[in-house]
Amino acid sequence: MSALAHLPTGSRQPASPPKAARSERYRLLPYLLLLPGAAWLFLFFVVPLVQLAAASLYDPTGSLSTGYVLTWAFGNYPAAVQAYWPQFARSFAYAGIALLLALLMGYPLAYAIAQRAGRWKNLLLVCVIAPMFTSFLVRTLAWKTILSDNGWLVGLLRDVHLLGPDGRLLATPIAVVLGLTYNFLPFLVLPLYASLERLDHRLLEASSDLYASPLKTFRRVTLPLSMPGLIAGTLLFFIPATGDYINAELLGTPNEYMIGNVIDSAFLVRLDYPQGAALSFLLMSAILAVVFGYLRRAGTREVL
Amino acid sequence: MRSAFRPVTRRGLLTGTLGSAALLAAGGALAGCGTPAAQQTEEGCVSEDLSGSEKTLAFSNWPQYMDVDSDDESKRPSLDEFVSRTGIQVTYTEDINDNNEFFGKVQNQLAACQSTGRDIIVLTDWMAARMIRLGWIQKLDRSKLPNVEANLLPSLRNRPFDTENQYAVPWQSGLAGLAYNGRVTGEIRTVDELLTRPDLKGKVTALSEMRDTMGLLLMSNGHNPADFTAAQFDDALNKLKRAVDSGQIRRFTGNDYAPDLAKGDIAACVGWSGDIIQLGFEDERIKFVVPDSGVMLWSDNMLVPNQASHKANAEELINHYYDPAVAAQLAAYVNYICPVQGAQAELEKIDPELAANPLIFPDEAMLAKSRVFMALDEQQEREYEGKFQQVIGA
Numbered sequence: 266m267s268a269l270a271h272l273p274t275g276s277r278q279p280a281s282p283p284k285a286a287r288s289e290r291y292r293l294l295p296y297l298l299l300l301p302g303a304a305w306l307f308l309f310f311v312v313p314l315v316q317l318a319a320a321s322l323y324d325p326t327g328s329l330s331t332g333y334v335l336t337w338a339f340g341n342y343p344a345a346v347q348a349y350w351p352q353f354a355r356s357f358a359y360a361g362i363a364l365l366l367a368l369l370m371g372y373p374l375a376y377a378i379a380q381r382a383g384r385w386k387n388l389l390l391v392c393v394i395a396p397m398f399t400s401f402l403v404r405t406l407a408w409k410t411i412l413s414d415n416g417w418l419v420g421l422l423r424d425v426h427l428l429g430p431d432g433r434l435l436a437t438p439i440a441v442v443l444g445l446t447y448n449f450l451p452f453l454v455l456p457l458y459a460s461l462e463r464l465d466h467r468l469l470e471a472s473s474d475l476y477a478s479p480l481k482t483f484r485r486v487t488l489p490l491s492m493p494g495l496i497a498g499t500l501l502f503f504i505p506a507t508g509d510y511i512n513a514e515l516l517g518t519p520n521e522y523m524i525g526n527v528i529d530s531a532f533l534v535r536l537d538y539p540q541g542a543a544l545s546f547l548l549m550s551a552i553l554a555v556v557f558g559y560l561r562r563a564g565t566r567e568v569l
Numbered sequence: 570m571r572s573a574f575r576p577v578t579r580r581g582l583l584t585g586t587l588g589s590a591a592l593l594a595a596g597g598a599l600a601g602c603g604t605p606a607a608q609q610t611e612e613g614c615v616s617e618d619l620s621g622s623e624k625t626l627a628f629s630n631w632p633q634y635m636d637v638d639s640d641d642e643s644k645r646p647s648l649d650e651f652v653s654r655t656g657i658q659v660t661y662t663e664d665i666n667d668n669n670e671f672f673g674k675v676q677n678q679l680a681a682c683q684s685t686g687r688d689i690i691v692l693t694d695w696m697a698a699r700m701i702r703l704g705w706i707q708k709l710d711r712s713k714l715p716n717v718e719a720n721l722l723p724s725l726r727n728r729p730f731d732t733e734n735q736y737a738v739p740w741q742s743g744l745a746g747l748a749y750n751g752r753v754t755g756e757i758r759t760v761d762e763l764l765t766r767p768d769l770k771g772k773v774t775a776l777s778e779m780r781d782t783m784g785l786l787l788m789s790n791g792h793n794p795a796d797f798t799a800a801q802f803d804d805a806l807n808k809l810k811r812a813v814d815s816g817q818i819r820r821f822t823g824n825d826y827a828p829d830l831a832k833g834d835i836a837a838c839v840g841w842s843g844d845i846i847q848l849g850f851e852d853e854r855i856k857f858v859v860p861d862s863g864v865m866l867w868s869d870n871m872l873v874p875n876q877a878s879h880k881a882n883a884e885e886l887i888n889h890y891y892d893p894a895v896a897a898q899l900a901a902y903v904n905y906i907c908p909v910q911g912a913q914a915e916l917e918k919i920d921p922e923l924a925a926n927p928l929i930f931p932d933e934a935m936l937a938k939s940r941v942f943m944a945l946d947e948q949q950e951r952e953y954e955g956k957f958q959q960v961i962g963a
Contacts, residue, residue, distance in 0.1 A: 323603055328947045329680075330703055332606035348959070414834045433771065435834060436819045518820040519813060519962020526962070533669040535954050 321542035329536060341543040349527050349544065353551070356523040359438070359513075360506040363445035367453050367502055370446075372495075375457035376487075380464065390458070393451050405444055405515050412440050412516070436518045444512035452501040460494025461487075496563050504552055524548055607680035609704035609875060614682035616707055620881035624657045627879075628886065629687045631869065632663040634741065636902035647898045651889045657882050662687075667823070668696040675874070679705040684876035688883045695780055697737045697870045698730030698944050706736045707873045713884040714738070716891035720910045724936050725868060729795060729944035737870035738887050741843075741905035744857075744928065744939065745781035745865040748845045749837035750830050751854030757837050759860050760789035764812040772836035774829065775809070777821040779957040780942040781865050782809070782839055788863035794940045802953060810960045821961040830855060842928045843905040857928060859935060866939035868908065900929055 319335055321342070327333035346353070378389045396404055411418055412434040419435075422428040434440050464487065472482040488495075510525025524544065531541030638644035645661065652659055665671045671692065675685045679700070692700065700706050711718060717738055731737045749757050753772070757763055763773055775782045784794035786805040812818045819835060827844045829835045831852065845857040871890075873883045889895060893911035900907035901919050907929055916924040927935055945953065 319603075327603070328951075329676075330606060330608040330947055332604050334603040413832060415832060431771075436771070515825075518818075519960075522962040530958050533673055535951060535958055537951065537955070 317542050317545060320538050321546050323539040323542075325537070325539045327539070333538065338539065341539045342547065345540050345543040345547065348540075349524065352522055352524045352527050353547070355521070356507050356525070356548075357551070357555075359442050359445060359521075359523060360503055360509075363442050363449070363506055364453075364499060364503050366442070366446045367450050368499075371450055371453040371457060371498070375454045375461050375494075378454075379458050379461035393454050393458075397451055401448060402511065404448060405511055408440070408444050408447065408516060409435065412443070435516065436521075438517070438521050440516040441512050441521045441523075444516045445506045445509060448509075448512065449502045449506050452505070453498040456498040456501060457491060457494040460491045464490055492563065496560070499559075500556060504556070507552055508548060605680070607676070607703055609679070609682055611704065611708070614704070614875050616876045616880065617878055618880045619878045623879060624655075624882070625660070625879060626657050626689070626882040626886060627660045627662070627687045627877075628689045629662050629664050630689075630691045630740070631665045634663070634691070634869075634903060635661065636899050647890070647895050650895065651886060654889075655882075655885055657885065659886070665691060668693050672696060672699070679703070679875060682875060684878070685874055688873060688877040688879045689871050689886065690874055691740045691869050691871055693869050694728070694730065694737075694867050694941065695945070695950075697872055699947075699950070700872065700874070701730060701736045702946070705875050707875060707877065707880055708735045709738070709873065709880075709884060709887070711735070713881065714888050714891070716888045720891050720893060720896075720912075722908050722910055722936075724866065724939065725908050728868075728941050737868075737872055738891075739868035739908040740871050740890070741899075741903055742866060742868040742908050743905045744842040744859065744931070744935075745776065745778070745785065745839065745867060746842065747785075747837065747858040747860055748830060748840040749856060749858065750833055750835075750852075751856060752852075753833045754836040756856075757858060760785050760862060763837055763839070764808065764817055769836050770815075770817050771819050772834075773812075773818050774820055774822050774826045774835050774838040775818055775961075776826075776839045776841075777823060777961060779954055781841075781867065782821075783953075783957060784865040784940060784942050785839060785860065785863075788940065789860065791862070794863075794865065794942050796943060799952075803956075806956055806960055813960060813962075843903070846904045846926070846928055859938060861938075863938045863940055864935070866906075866936075866941055904929060906931060 320333070322335055322337050322339065323333040323341075324336040324338055325341055325344070374393070378386055378393070382389050410416065413419065414433050414435060419428065419433060422434070423430060423432060428434075434443075468486050468490070469482055472486045473479075477485065507523075508525050510523055510529055513521050513523045513526055528541050528544050528548070531537045531544060535541075635645050636647050638646055648659060648661060651657070671690070675687075675690075678685045680703075697706075711734070721734075721739070722742075725739050725742060726734055728737075747757055747760065747763055754769060757766070757769075763769065780794075783802065783805055786809055787794045787797055787801060790801070790805055790808065792801045792805070809818075822829075822838075824841075824844065826835065826838050826840055827848060830838055830840070831848050840857070842857050845855060848855040849857070871883075871887050873880050877883065890899065891909055893909055893915045896907055896909035896912035897915035897919060900909075900912055900916055901923055904923075907913070907916075913924050913930040916930075923929060931939070
């Protein structure tokens with residue numbers, strides 16, 4: 266906010282052109298600077314969104330050959346929920362569990378890299394980012410090999426009797442949640458790292474000088490200071506994970522399909538555009554509701 | 570002095586943007602009034618043929634669906650032969666990976682009667698049927714296709730979606746049947762075994778291609794996939810649903826079942842003959858099974874879309890590939906069912922073992938057991954596909 270807010274203060278300096286013209290120019294400047302970004306957003310976000318909103322209200326009896334008519338068919342929404350609420354619930358449950366797992370792994374990881382890694386810092390950061398150099402699809406397919414029924418991991422788990430003799434990991438919810446956790450972990454770690462890296466050591470020292478236990482120091486100093494990164498990271502993780510369909514498709518079975526799979530099939534296989542659009546909108550609003558609820562509770566103006 | 574304007578906060582800006590976006594959305598939705606009909610007619614969408622002056626042809630096909638020289642991957646002997654014989658320059662692109670995705674890619678152009686920039690596309694029966702139904706495909710001139718007339722397998726003539734053989738000419742065909750990995754499980758013979766045998770539980774996959782999976786199920790119930798009623802379809806679907814609910818079927822796949830079957834992660838599946846032949850070369854205990862109840866016969870068809878401006882050149886290429894010698898060359902590489910009569914005799918000269926393979930040149934008995942799925946109209950397609958997708962979880 267600061268960049269824009271401070272702009273007018275520049276006009277306090279002694280001015281040679283008439284004051285009115287100057288302030289007129291400055292009044293428009295921020296908006297002119299916004300123009301390229303706003304045009305981009307309008308063309309590639311607002312226009313498709315309007316299109317999608319309209320499609321979600323098309324007459325559901327329309328077809329490719331006859332075309333679709335906008336009849337404000339709000340009934341598409343309850344119909345879509347009724348048919349596919351289990352997939353909706355599953356998407357949020359899987360993404361939620363994956364987020365918890367990612368937090369348990371990601372926070373210590375980001376903290377270690379930012380505060381304790383010393384000269385290994387850059388190398389460790391590269392290790393976090395490097396998997397992103399290969400395609401999302403390839404990484405998920407690699408998990409198929411790792412979790413394979415005849416692979417070493419399943420063999421090991423069977424030997425220690427964590428899995429029954431016929432037990433498997435692939436094609437179970439575990440595999441899907443693992444895939445989600447793995448694939449989106451860097452989105453959580455990187456913002457966390459950025460805010461933990463700026464952590465001022467003197468504050469931690471001050472805290473322990475004031476007789477706070479390490480746990481209390483973490484709770485009262487480290488955690489609040491890393492909050493912006495934590496919130497940004499959680500959102501960057503949760504939003505794409507909820508809409509993901511590749512992990513469920515490749516690592517799961519029909520019983521693990523998430524809402525992304527349904528939307529994919531509505532648009533590409535079943536050609537039910539009104540339903541696909543309605544489901545997309547529902548997903549978007551559900552995520553927005555979760556995000557705003559979360560931000561209100563977390564209450565940080567810094568993030569949004 | 571007082572600031573010329575209120576400071577813009579990030580939150581204020583975001584709220585403002587979201588608000589105006591919502592307003593715009595509402596306004597835009599009011600203005601928008603649906604999509605036009607995608608249906609085209611022969612009179613309404615006339616394509617000009619420039620073949621006389623332009624000796625070029627744009628050919629879009631699936632990956633690994635064309636013979637390549639074993640020494641030089643960039644050479645395609647059967648296609649190069651066509652180029653040198655006719656002087657028509659062919660731009661060959663492997664840009665079709667999935668019928669539905671490809672449909673999504675070209676539907677806006679074809680619905681508006683615009684060129685897709687392609688003269689020949691290769692699509693599976695049901696997608697070919699949909700495009701023909703929508704009037705998006707040009708009629709071929711049969712007098713320019715003497716080889717097709719003479720050599721096309723009888724069971725691939727007058728198919729339900731192209732009863733007069735005017736629009737679609739098979740590129741390659743294949744069977745959808747059962748397959749199993751003999752290292753993991755014993756032989757399977759029937760669809761019912763696949764769906765109920767306890768030792769296969771959780772180790773079975775079926776195809777997400779509705780017509781292949783449902784065709785086999787319909788036949789296992791004694792019904793004909795080329796002509797069935799909605800009640801018969803529901804019966805077959807219930808049978809599939811029981812297998813999904815009991816955990817017998819692990820998942821529904823496209824081509825990706827092949828590596829899983831090879832690894833033994835799945836023991837048996839509904840699969841395609843061409844894939845299983847390929848796997849069989851590496852591991853002879855992976856076998857394709859034609860169930861006694863019947864097997865599905867599908868084809869990928871060469872089609873000339875509307876506004877393709879080199880129809881005569883396209884017809885020349887189609888005719889070229891129905892020369893038995895050329896077809897044999899192709900069949901030796903791709904291992905699907907060769908739709909060209911006479912190619913078997915030609916292939917015997919190149920590779921006698923392949924020529925004897927009933928999955929490349931099926932015998933009369935096998936062809937008698939094969940069926941092509943019924944042609945569906947859009948309403949039926951959506952109804953059946955919708956029910957099927959509900960069972961397979963999407």
